[in-house]
Amino acid sequence: MAETGEIRLEALKGLTVLAIHDDQFRRGAIDDLEGTLRRYGYDLTNQEMERLRRAQEEIAGWSDEDLARDLSEKGQRVRVLGDEEERVLDPGEYISLAWH
């Protein structure tokens, strides 16, 4: 059972298939996910649509160049941590570095 606000698994699987296989869906998904979903007849609940809308806004809010630059900077920071670094690093920063 999905938790409140989560999108149903069948819908996520369907969206993945469309994003991989359907050229028209792919072209519309980033810039107008909601409109594209309507055209494809997706029947999502208000909560599911809200979660999708937030994700779409997050992705569309970045340019490819900015995302690539952020990744590149992150890539330069990820490394084997030394003893002292591991001890003093802020926990959030540590977990971010350790899991990448």
Place this chain on the structure above:
Amino acid sequence: MPENSGTLRNDKARMSERARRVFAFLDELIVALPVASNHRELLQEHLGQTESWRRPETAAAQLPLLVHEAVTGDERPALPLAAACTLLYLGADLFDSMLDQELPPPWHARSSSEANLAATTLLASLPQLSIAHLREQGTPPAKLWALAHLFAETLLAMSAGQYEDLLFPNLENVSLEDTRAMVERKSGSACALLARSGAVLATDDPFTIEAYAAFGSCFGIAKQLINDVWGIWGEGASRDLLNGKRTLPMVHALSTLRGDQRQRLQKLLVAARESAEHHDEVRALLEAAGSVRYTALIVWLYQERARNHLSSASPREPAGRELRMLLDQASLLPQLNGAQPSG
């Protein structure tokens, strides 16, 4: 998401301690092997001795323990299993580094035959010897056999995915589905093993086992797609471009660009295998095609699917929180770390 800095601090300590215990177990396992000392040193090379537990790849050590704890409330019985998963990961990682011609510095002083031998032993022999330790704590033979079979099946799937990864650079038309399916076999199956094996040891309930396996598969696919973006933009000279890899961002750009831009990209991808001179121009064309944002969307879909599978397994806390935290990191979007779009 973790709620406060105290919780985060506890999670950090638990992660460190968990990885230390797994690598201490591995050290004992290898020290006890009936082999000559120089052979033992060869096998220890890729563990990096005291530093490996701090490497980002320690997910292989964490996941089986976390899943076992999420099911039973206790991670300790899964220690030999986590060690076996870590060995499998290290062996696969060593083979991957050999195939991509990017062996880490400690291997530069050794021959490729030695690296090959170490990887084979890490993959084929040591995980089974580690699993055998579960017998000492009373794990039934049927479950030991199920775990051994699971490791064999996973290795076969990983091998199939790796073979496709090797073949794709020489194929004319690789589709997005070809690439997605390859990633699922190569990396999804490996991460599914980490989660599934912890669940198999913890319970006989097929629904719970399948939920954690699906969580692991989706998580592994998301992580691999992030690595694929890093493989292009994460370093000056891209190893993936030099190796002619057909990762999702590249295949997306080839599927999306039209006319002159597409032809230009095809030519550049050939030239990019010879030198890094054209790598920035390849990157610019991929960005023009929207391939980073497209990959971010696919990563998000797999992250959401993993979240869905995890909640369906109803994990106990605090292991559930740690698994969700781990999943939160599997994103290409900077907002998760507090950054904001510049435009």
